[in-house]
Amino acid sequence: MTSVAKPSWVEGANDAACEFSLANLPFGVVAGEGRGVRIGVRIGGSIVDCRALVESQCLARLDERVRAALTGDSLNEFMSLGREVWRSTRAELTRLLQRDCAELRDHPARGSIMLPQWAMTLRLPCVIGDYSDFYASLNHATNVGSMFRPDNPLLPNWKHMPIGYHGRSSSIVASGTPVQRPSGQTVQSDAGPPSFGPSKLLDYELEVGALIGTGNALGDPIDVDDALHHVFGLVLLNDWSARDIQKWEYQPLGPFLAKNFASTLSGWVVSLEALEPYRVALPARAAGDPEPLPYLRGSADVLYDIQLEVSIASAAMRAAGTPSTRISQGNFTQMYWSLAQMIAHHTSSGCNLRPGDLLASGTISGPTRQSRGCLLERTWRGTEPIQLSDGTERKFLHDGDEVIMRAWCEREGLPRIGFGECSGIVTPARSARR
Ligand code: CA
Numbered sequence: 001m002t003s004v005a006k007p008s009w010v011e012g013a014n015d016a017a018c019e020f021s022l023a024n025l026p027f028g029v030v031a032g033e034g035r036g037v038r039i040g041v042r043i044g045g046s047i048v049d050c051r052a053l054v055e056s057q058c059l060a061r062l063d064e065r066v067r068a069a070l071t072g073d074s075l076n077e078f079m080s081l082g083r084e085v086w087r088s089t090r091a092e093l094t095r096l097l098q099r100d101c102a103e104l105r106d107h108p109a110r111g112s113i114m115l116p117q118w119a120m121t122l123r124l125p126c127v128i129g130d131y132s133d134f135y136a137s138l139n140h141a142t143n144v145g146s147m148f149r150p151d152n153p154l155l156p157n158w159k160h161m162p163i164g165y166h167g168r169s170s171s172i173v174a175s176g177t178p179v180q181r182p183s184g185q186t187v188q189s190d191a192g193p194p195s196f197g198p199s200k201l202l203d204y205e206l207e208v209g210a211l212i213g214t215g216n217a218l219g220d221p222i223d224v225d226d227a228l229h230h231v232f233g234l235v236l237l238n239d240w241s242a243r244d245i246q247k248w249e250y251q252p253l254g255p256f257l258a259k260n261f262a263s264t265l266s267g268w269v270v271s272l273e274a275l276e277p278y279r280v281a282l283p284a285r286a287a288g289d290p291e292p293l294p295y296l297r298g299s300a301d302v303l304y305d306i307q308l309e310v311s312i313a314s315a316a317m318r319a320a321g322t323p324s325t326r327i328s329q330g331n332f333t334q335m336y337w338s339l340a341q342m343i344a345h346h347t348s349s350g351c352n353l354r355p356g357d358l359l360a361s362g363t364i365s366g367p368t369r370q371s372r373g374c375l376l377e378r379t380w381r382g383t384e385p386i387q388l389s390d391g392t393e394r395k396f397l398h399d400g401d402e403v404i405m406r407a408w409c410e411r412e413g414l415p416r417i418g419f420g421e422c423s424g425i426v427t428p429a430r431s432a433r434r
Helices: 050-055 064-070 076-080 082-096 140-146 243-249 271-277 315-320 339-347
Strands: 026-030 036-043 047-051 114-116 121-123 131-134 164-165 173-174 184-188 193-199 207-213 229-239 261-265 278-279 301-303 307-313 327-330 358-361 402-409 417-427
Touching: 026 047, 036 050, 047 050, 050 064, 064 076, 076 082, 082 271, 121 261, 140 339, 164 339, 193 261, 207 307, 229 271, 229 402, 229 417, 261 417, 271 278, 271 402, 271 417, 339 358
Parallel strands: 131 358, 173 261
Antiparallel strands: 026 036, 026 121, 036 047, 047 114, 131 164, 184 193, 207 229, 207 358, 229 261, 278 301, 307 327, 307 402, 402 417
16 A cells, blocks of 8 residues: 555645655744744645634644644644644644645635645744764764774764754854854964954855753653654754864864854754655664664664765855856765664763754765765865866855755655755855954
């Protein structure tokens, strides 16, 4: 039996190429003229204004506290209500948007509930609490390690735990927000001395982020088998990175200013329920690799078959109306460590996660040159520049470059599930005292 998307009465939702069919129904936060900031659900070319939907009484079957959470201007409250609430809300939305359901379709207020997506701007889906970033792709860690430590690319801890660091949430921005090139200390030779100025080696990092719905109490670790129940949904993330600043500052405590100036998040949060048909079993460890310790060994751990791509459009290309140049393609199944393992590891110390926390995968790189997830790897530290369709070449990002990440799931007989875009244009550094 195939589970193609059920038909909906919403225009565009039943097209085979639609990333936002009834099978997806991602949540986000949108703003539009005369409308303020609202929680929205994307379907076809429309966005359901959740506040207007609650006011229409169409969600009367849901609990009062659920309806109240949906009238807010951020998803945090709704995210905190837990998996059963997410499921029942999604089921109600599915019912209301099905072709044969007249309740919303023929509602007199339908015009003010269903908003055209082109008229709305996506905001961050929630107030991001803490942001932690992992380093969980074996190809990425091996590639980067081999550039800096050719004899010893992977450190001894790497295959025993998902390595990560605590990042910065204040500078996480919504897709479409310009990203200013950072300035910082950089060196010509490893021992210094440093000079201060705009980063010359600005990079992107292609990542998937998990937004935490329900958290855990301080001192109460999350079991690896329960970990995914805490995930509200997945987004795309560009973890912008200044490689020259990183190189000088990262020892001994890890990345700091090289990563804290901006991270861009895609706006639609895709639920694990929508991604369910695209679950794949976490592959067995390769021969010779250590088995993870028991607290990281799930009984049926999974990855998700999410296709990923990165494109760049220079300022000149955008001015000429030239399409962006696709520079890499990858897949989330390339991860060595699963999301459940990252969550179990993160909380194994007793650390508490809270609704709205963001855990990111780290750069996702596959085994081929085309599937490397950042320019550092893609151009091999600038030694293998890539060509854009305007005839220019890139080792690292130029001012005016727009980096566009896209992700989707697609398989014969299954509805396409899209994430939309995660994009940002690089703007020049602000002059500062050097
Ligand atoms: Ca990263």
